[in-house]
Amino acid sequence: MLILYFFLSFGLLAYAQSPGSLGDFPLAVKTPYLHAWVRNANGNAPQQEWPQLFTQEHILAWNAMIRVDGQPYQWLGNSNIANFSTTTSSEITPTSTIFTIQAGPMKFKATFFTPIEPNDYTRQSIPFTYLFVDGFVADDGNPHTIQLYSDISGEWISHDLSTQMKWDTQDSPDNMVYHHLEPRDPKSMIDNADSAEDATAYYATPKRPGLTWQTGADTDCRTRFAQNGSLTNAKDTEFRPVNSKWPVFTFAIDLGSITPTTQPDPVVWALGLVRDPLVNYSAGSGFQSRIGYYWSAYRGIDDVISDFLGDFANARVRGQTFDDGLLKEASAISPEYAGIISLVTRQIFASMDITIADDDRGRKSPSDVKIFMKDISVSKRANPVEVIYAALPALLYFNASFAHDLLLPLFEFQSSSSYPNGYASPDLGSGYPTIGGNTSATEELAIEHCGNMLIMAYAHAAKSGDGSLISIYHPLLQKWAAYLVQYSLHPNNAVSADGISYPGMSNLALKGILGVHSMGKIDEQLNLSNTTFKDKANELIQSWKQFAVTDTHIQAEYGKPGTWGLMYNLFPAVWLETGLIDDEILNREAQFYLSKAPPGDQSYSLDDNAGRDIAHPHWSLMTAAVIPSGFRPVRDALIQSTHLQAYNVSQKFPLPMRYTASTGVASFGTTGSAAQGAAFGILAMNLKNVEISRSNSGGSGNVEKRTPIGAIVGGVIGGIAFVLIVATAIFFWRRRRVHRLRGGIDLHDEHHAKPHPFVTQYAPVNNNDSAFQFSQQRSDASLSPPPWQESLPEPFSEPQNSERPHSYTSGRNHLSATPTLPITAPQPLSTKQREILRQNQSHQSQPSESAVSTLTNPWSAAGSGREDVLRAEVDELRREMEAIRNIAQPPPSYQ
Incomplete structure (x- = not known):
């Protein structure tokens, strides 16, 4: 209660x-x-x-x-x-x-x-x-x-x-x-x-x-x-x-x-x-x-x-700031919704291991970040695709980097010669924490996971502005989209993530069609002239409407008007602003749900299939996110039925992956799945699509920027000043670094505090955009820091209020520090930059004698012209500054 x-x-x-x-x-x-x-x-x-x-x-x-x-x-x-x-x-x-x-x-x-x-x-x-x-x-x-x-x-x-x-x-x-x-x-x-x-x-x-x-x-x-x-x-x-x-x-x-x-x-x-x-x-x-x-x-x-x-x-x-901001936003939906958010948030993050390569150990910016998710409460599967799909609203709500770094190993493995299938894999194998990939024949799940991967790839790009994944893995995405074009409309012999396998599943077909549409949007965003997938998606959705949509609701199974279910795959159709599903369909579906769960009903679920007596709480809440504003009682019923199962002492496991709708008793999984991140779909609806930039690419699409050496050499005096200034900077930087390596970590180093930031709500999309320019591209609401980050104090600063009240009965002092300013994250390293960094790392702890003498007297190299010496020294300094920049800045992230 x-x-x-x-x-x-x-x-x-x-x-x-x-x-x-x-x-x-x-x-x-x-x-x-x-x-x-x-x-x-x-x-x-x-x-x-x-x-x-x-x-x-x-x-x-x-x-x-x-x-x-x-x-x-x-x-x-x-x-x-x-x-x-x-x-x-x-x-x-x-x-x-x-x-x-x-x-x-x-x-x-x-x-x-x-x-x-x-x-x-x-x-x-x-x-x-x-x-x-x-x-x-x-x-x-x-x-x-x-x-x-x-x-x-x-x-x-x-x-x-x-x-x-x-x-x-x-x-x-x-x-x-x-x-x-x-x-x-x-x-x-x-x-x-x-x-x-x-x-x-x-x-x-x-x-x-x-x-x-x-x-x-x-x-x-x-x-x-x-x-x-x-x-x-x-x-x-x-x-x-x-x-x-x-x-x-x-x-x-x-x-x-x-x-x-x-x-x-x-x-x-x-x-x-x-x-x-x-x-x-x-x-x-x-x-x-x-x-x-x-x-x-x-x-x-x-x-x-x-x-x-x-x-x-x-x-x-x-933590208090995080709690206060998030609960403030969740409580605006309903107290029950705030209760669900309070229960599931920790478990979303606890499902993941944020990793770097073992050779990245040490006081430097890691160059290779990947996140691995365990299928908590269900299995030992690594990076289960349907769980990531369910959790995606939470991942993008908090920090788009989580989505990027979870999807990256899935793309990486399926792009390798070891992966034999022409469709997407359901995971990276079932032996967590040994993650060898999944090469099994899983074609019965192909529509489910090709759709998931295409939708997630586009959603990550559209909500973050980072085009790296869709750019680098475009050929793989095209292959999966081509599969969906052929098979998604009539998903016969297919199985959904929920284990449903009857023919003509409208919800699964919709996911496949949205995957094709996502491919069309990806091609459009990459400025490709090909409109095949966009046109095909429009053709498929019209056929789908003829097969699935009746005057009262969307049939769960084609041609059977009495069948119905929670159409949770409507969520990406609305969230990604596809325009494929019109308001009339959404209103009719909401009205139908209202007839099945009148206000005040105290059941454990608005059952997703009345004949099966099964409830999936994550899909219930994902469905709640797309209920039109005129049907708030339906949204509230979905929230309340889920809350009733979670906050009930008779239930051994709050919010398992699946439970019996009539009793609330867990029937699949236990407690703790990251799939409950679907609850954030309601809050994530506030994330609007943004301009996608290919320059954010973490791979080959990134263009290395070079220093105009000739222009510098052209002015001798200016060159000398530049060399001396940079030499001084390197000297003090190296001295500080040696001090830190000998005496411990500088806990006030801001890069320790923010190694991998990307907040879609207010981080600039393009590295050339100023905060003002960016504000012209997005609404004031989307520029505001997320509520859980308002008034966030700088790490390691003195707390503004060291007393954390534990009960709202005694009051709670809301912090009032200046809101966090927009963050511009650095570009990821290109292949060339990483090579330069590796070449320079052997010189970072202590400069060579030649480097020291050169920096002390840039004109001391006998037998060389001053211009050649200056050019050589500027090259050396450019490499040093490149290494400094790459070490001081967080590694892979987005502008």
Whole structure:
């Protein structure tokens, strides 16, 4: 049941729910293998239950207690060492799950906070999440002594409880303590029932007065804290299996006496699950190890943990800004919609590994970025095409780079000689995290996935302005479009992504036709004179209307007026401004839905096929996005029925891929699929098509710009000044770089904060456009920063409001910093630029003697004319500046 607390001064409605409303709460949901939830079967989560993997088939022991005036209370987990406290309220936002807990006379807040950083690949790829405790309030108004405790077990690193472990504790002399544990013999690239068998778990906390720690048997450590409120700072050195005397890795913090007028700093723990490498990937020419993007910015794990802990206050402010903006926009649709957005946002990002090539490790801009998505909750498939298609509205809403970098390996593999089929593949194989591609014969899925890939390629270009994918992979797209021209109108012997296989499927046929139309638009955008696909799409859609559209609705199956379904593939037809489906058809379809689900109906779904009793929540919400404004009750019914399944304690899995429409019980998949990104279709409808630029290409279509050397040599004095200025710049840059390599990472480096930005709502499309010129091309609404990014503080700046309210009942201070200015991302590297960069990297750490002497005295080369020497030196400086520019700027992105 929803609780609307009150309107804030900025009009934001709080979205919260009572403790009994959600059957499964997200806790640490960050990566495909760091994906912990807690059941709410007793209505008192997170107490009396152990957190579990999203499958609910493997415990991830995470335990926490509080001592109030010497009396211990358990508030996370189920160790039976102390009495249980009580959860008095719970709240869920896109980044956080927040519990208000009563322990004796003391209330406090426990927040499971997973930062979401869509415009910062470095931070988004760090496989860590926060748990913090604050907000202490005594019911009686008296002082009380407080100690806190938390631990994790070896279950985080293996699904097999007999796995032999090893571990250690690092006690940094300055800023932190962390435990790390791993299998003694890790099994690289093994997915065991959705658990990684090659991961290292880290549990860390900042140093502060009253901190103690310990490793040892679970009963020993927990009992000691319950009795004494402290730990021994001692290591257990008896390495053993996960389930042998259950080793745990613990922290305790003595906060002393808390009074009504004193509030301690938040107690913060960081939990991480690190795999290195993340995936083995083959594009058809041998496997390549790929690592997390964040390794391009860090030298070692100590730097990662120190930075993550040190950034907590700022991350908390950024998270609040993200939550406030997104919930403000979602709440304008409905409170139920805000609740769905709050539930699904973390899991979209947690399905992906953002990777770079292993040779990109080090403090430099990565030159090869690819994202791999696991088919969370369903299978081990890599980059499942129908899931990416469902998630596309969210990907483009937050940052078009995600769509580009997910689609890139699919295009790359299917362009290789290893791929034998003349139609699109459904995925990159089923062995995640080993990604070898899928060469199976899957022609029954060809219409589905050729349509998906063509629609997504065009949608990415149309909503971002980046024409790189459609330019580079144009021949592959043409091949798939030609297949659809032949087979899409009559999809016989075809199967949709939902497993439907009857002949004459109008929804699947529509997807194929939209794929052909997308190819026509791609040709048009690339200034090709060929109009074949555009003309053919118009011909196909007219035939489709004759076969599928009746006076009342669109038939699910040609020639059978009694059949109907949710026509979710209408979404790209409207979203991409195709003009293929007119308003009359949309109005009739909405009116028909209204007759099937009158306002106030409390069913779990507006069934997509009444005879099958099956609901797909992601398709329900994608359909809701195209309901005309005159039929808002239909849109609301689709949202409410989906919300009813999600926020219902009787449902073990909120929003699985498929559930029984009449009962809400999961029938396919569990919790956590990125396909629920389809919920963002309603918000993504505000993204308008923009001008597509081929100059944004990340490959061969990019033209290298050269310095006019002759003009520089023509003016000797000007040349000398240029050389000296650039030489000075290189000297200070190299000195700064050497300092950073020796002394650590410059955390104020803006390129660490924004390695891969592209925000379709307000980023310029063309590198030659000024912000003013760009504003002439787009509406004021589309130029505005997305609501979740308004007033975003600069990374590592002092937080404007270090206190994050956890309940809208106590108010929430909206930040009011200056809105982020339009970002112009750099051009990606051309092949030639990358070669220059490789040639120069050997000189970057320390200039050669000849280079130093040349820069000191540009006229010292005996036996050469001054003009030749200047030309040579300018060439050298051009290469140096090229390398500097490529290192300092983020790698592949869009103008």
